[in-house]
Amino acid sequence: MLMRTGVALAGFYFVAQGDWTRLLACFLAARAAVTRLTRPDEEKPHRLAEEVGREP
Template identity: 50%
Template sequence: MTMNETPALVLACIAGGALGAIFFGGLWWTVRKSLVSSRPALWVFASLLLRMGLTMAGFYVVSGGDWRRLLACLAGFVMARQVVTRLTRPLDARQALSDQEARRAP
């Protein structure tokens, strides 16, 4: 890997994070919306098609045929999953998690 490729990989990772935030944030929003909808199956199915289409197109564009950029994009996508999962937990679950982490601290 040369110095010229490093910025492209960093940008691919950031783009993967953005795609992941859209995908998993959209999933969270869809689940919440479908719980109060009169047509939850329509919401879930339409959301799936939209989220998958955007994600696959984004991965295709970001990778540009280079497996290293595809892998960097995937790494950003997985990191975004972790962030969205942590941010969308109920407040009491976040508090319990921080209490557990505090007890493990030296």
């Protein structure tokens, strides 16, 4: 777990190039992506419901 955290932090720092605002943006983008990708299926909108414009 510590190795994975270290690699993730090193990656963020590399992408941010040492700028704290870019580092903050990386963390926020990663958090949004993980939250969106890992939410339960019942919270995800149904594709057919989106096409017709109503809830199932």
